[in-house]
Amino acid sequence: MTATALRAALPRPRRPVDDAPAPGRSGRASAYQRVLHQLVRRELRTLADVATWAPDGECARTGTLTCHAGLVARVLLHHHAVEREAVWPALLRAVPAPDRDDAVAAVGAWAAACSRIDARLRDLETTARQWAVAGTGPARDAFARACHVLADDVGVQTADEEAYLLPLLDAHLPDAEWSAISRTARCGLSARQRLIVVGLAMEDCCAGDRARLLGGLPRSQQLAWRLYGGSRYRAAVVRLRRPAGGLSGQ
Numbered sequence: 001m002t003a004t005a006l007r008a009a010l011p012r013p014r015r016p017v018d019d020a021p022a023p024g025r026s027g028r029a030s031a032y033q034r035v036l037h038q039l040v041r042r043e044l045r046t047l048a049d050v051a052t053w054a055p056d057g058e059c060a061r062t063g064t065l066t067c068h069a070g071l072v073a074r075v076l077l078h079h080h081a082v083e084r085e086a087v088w089p090a091l092l093r094a095v096p097a098p099d100r101d102d103a104v105a106a107v108g109a110w111a112a113a114c115s116r117i118d119a120r121l122r123d124l125e126t127t128a129r130q131w132a133v134a135g136t137g138p139a140r141d142a143f144a145r146a147c148h149v150l151a152d153d154v155g156v157q158t159a160d161e162e163a164y165l166l167p168l169l170d171a172h173l174p175d176a177e178w179s180a181i182s183r184t185a186r187c188g189l190s191a192r193q194r195l196i197v198v199g200l201a202m203e204d205c206c207a208g209d210r211a212r213l214l215g216g217l218p219r220s221q222q223l224a225w226r227l228y229g230g231s232r233y234r235a236a237v238v239r240l241r242r243p244a245g246g247l248s249g250q
Contacts, residue, residue, distance in 0.1 A: 029178035030166040035209055036079055037158040039200050043072045044151035050241055051144040057135045066128035068240055073121040078187040080114045086181045094172040106164040113157040120150050199233030
C-alpha cells in the first residue's frame with residue numbers, strides 16, 4: 001500500500017477548531033445520534049467505493065467487505081429499534097402539549113423513512129450473500145449499487161432527523177433518561193465487533209464527542225480500548241479500505 005493510500009485508510013480526528021460545541025447540540029442523546037449517523041453514512045459510502053476495487057473471485061476480499069456491510073446493517077437496524085421502542089416514546093412523553101403535534105408528525109415521518117431503510121438493509125444482506133456465493137463482477141456491482149442507494153437514503157433521512165427531531169431531544173429529554181435508555185440498549189455484538197464500532201464511531205469526531213463516547217462505555221470496554229482496541233481497529237480499517245492488489249508496494 002502506498003503512503004498516500006495508507007493515510008486515506010486511517011481515521012483522522014477533526015481539527016481542534018471543531019471542538020467548540022455547536023449551538024443547540026448540548027444534549028448527550030443528540031450528540032450520540034449525530035455520531036452514529038456520521039458513522040453509518042461514511043461506512044456505506046466507503047463500502048460502495050471500495051467494493052468497485054474488488055477483483056472477481058477473491059473470496060477473502062469479498063468476505064471482508066460483506067462482513068463489514070453486515071456489521072453496519074446490524075448496528076443501524078438496532079439503532080432504529082432503540083429509537084422506535086424507547087427514545088421517541090420517551091421524547092413524546094416529555095414534549096409539552098403545545099409542541100406535541102409537531103413532534104408526533106416528525107416521529108411519524110421518521111418511522112416511514114426508517115421502515116424503508118430497514119427493508120433496504122435487509123436487501124443489502126441478501127445482495128452481500130449473493131456476491132459471496134457468486135464472486136462475479138455483476139454480483140459485486142449490485143452490492144456496490146445497494147450500498148450507494150442506502151447511503152443516499154440514510155443521508156436524506158438523518159438530515160431530516162437532525163433538523164427536526166434532535167433539537168426536540170436537546171430541549172426536552174433529560175440526560176438522565178437518555179443514560180437509562182443507553183444502559184439497557186445492547187446490540188449483542190461480539191467483543192471484537194464492539195471495539196471496531198467504537199473506533200468507527202470515533203472517526204471524524206471532535207474531542208468532546210470522543211470523550212463522551214468513551215466515558216459512556218463500561219469500564220471493561222474502556223480498558224480493552226486503551227490496551228489493544230485502537231491498534232486492532234486500525235488494522236481492521238486498513239484491511240477494509242485497502243486498494244485493489246492488497247498491501248503490496250508497502
